[in-house]
Amino acid sequence: MSTNPYILHGFGPSPYSVKMRAILRYRRLPFIWKAVGWPRDVAVAAGLPPVIPALTFPDGTVMNDSTPLAHALERAHPGQRSIVPDDPAHAYLSDLLEDFGDEWVTKIMFHYRWYYAPDRKFAQDWVITSRNPQMQEAERRAAMQAFNDRQVGRMAMVGCTDGNRPVIEDSYRFILDALDPHVRKMEYLFGSRPSLADFGLFGQLQILSVDPTPMMEMRERAPDVYCWLLRLDDASGVEGEWLTADAPLPDAVTALLKHCGETYLPFLAANRAALESGAPSVDLDILGQPWSQAPFRYQAKCYDALRKKLAALPADVRRRLDPVLDATGCLRWLE
Numbered sequence: 001m002s003t004n005p006y007i008l009h010g011f012g013p014s015p016y017s018v019k020m021r022a023i024l025r026y027r028r029l030p031f032i033w034k035a036v037g038w039p040r041d042v043a044v045a046a047g048l049p050p051v052i053p054a055l056t057f058p059d060g061t062v063m064n065d066s067t068p069l070a071h072a073l074e075r076a077h078p079g080q081r082s083i084v085p086d087d088p089a090h091a092y093l094s095d096l097l098e099d100f101g102d103e104w105v106t107k108i109m110f111h112y113r114w115y116y117a118p119d120r121k122f123a124q125d126w127v128i129t130s131r132n133p134q135m136q137e138a139e140r141r142a143a144m145q146a147f148n149d150r151q152v153g154r155m156a157m158v159g160c161t162d163g164n165r166p167v168i169e170d171s172y173r174f175i176l177d178a179l180d181p182h183v184r185k186m187e188y189l190f191g192s193r194p195s196l197a198d199f200g201l202f203g204q205l206q207i208l209s210v211d212p213t214p215m216m217e218m219r220e221r222a223p224d225v226y227c228w229l230l231r232l233d234d235a236s237g238v239e240g241e242w243l244t245a246d247a248p249l250p251d252a253v254t255a256l257l258k259h260c261g262e263t264y265l266p267f268l269a270a271n272r273a274a275l276e277s278g279a280p281s282v283d284l285d286i287l288g289q290p291w292s293q294a295p296f297r298y299q300a301k302c303y304d305a306l307r308k309k310l311a312a313l314p315a316d317v318r319r320r321l322d323p324v325l326d327a328t329g330c331l332r333w334l335e
Helices: 015-026 039-045 066-076 088-115 117-131 137-153 165-183 196-208 212-221 223-232 251-262 264-277 297-311 315-327
Strands: 006-009 031-034 054-056 062-064 282-286 289-293
Touching: 006 015, 006 039, 015 066, 015 088, 015 196, 039 054, 039 062, 062 066, 066 088, 066 196, 088 117, 088 137, 088 165, 088 196, 088 212, 088 251, 088 264, 088 297, 088 315, 117 137, 117 212, 165 196, 165 212, 165 223, 165 251, 165 289, 196 212, 196 223, 212 223, 251 264, 251 315, 264 282, 264 297, 297 315
Parallel strands: 006 031
Antiparallel strands: 006 054, 054 062, 282 289
């Protein structure tokens, strides 16, 4: 067996990079955090899409995209501090909430980072200096402006428009309000050890805890969430247990599932319908407010994966899981 460490190619301002870093730390897998330069180049050189983080495995294989990476680590290190709950019903709920974090909460992260002027200024500094701390001043300023223009130009593509702002900011406050009382009485969503769902939410919320405007909102509204993120960043010392299959779901899990059923899943269904019909925009009401954005192909793949994963579960698991999904308004979107 190779004794080489993993190499994680990412950088601090990337939510998916810090998500994978936290997973590797929790699982106690030896790795090198390579957080300077251009991590996308590593993916491209390996014939992969330009998505970060990229992870070089001990045998030299390179993969990217945080969710497939997390599952690849499960296959490579079975039973070694797994982040997939033992109960298959809880495992599906964890997958659903991780996807919600990766694909819905990322809209919240992207909105706050590029909508408000102080956040745009801070993001430019953080991103560019993370890639090359010794860049000359003129080159640095040009790189900052170019990156700002690129990201601001992408806002509408990911749904971060002024018209969608009320939904996005209401959603952020809801998530904080759901999580804050939970983390005061239970360490993680599915027990006293972190699941993939915890890490999926962590990646986006960790960035929101650093960027100026959402950081102040979090510190004032949900200080225990802020501290929870600091702990989960390195949970390598955590020893814990999963909730048993017959244990009641925590209120926060139920609340987040309901919110997913009110926001992310109806968006996914409308997004798929727009792609299938060739419509130029995805238009629906979310949280009683209008939502409009261009269709997004990657999120159609996410929707398909969630539905197929549910359909593949054994009948006995579905008998326990379906009532939960139905009561939280998720099942209608997933069948």
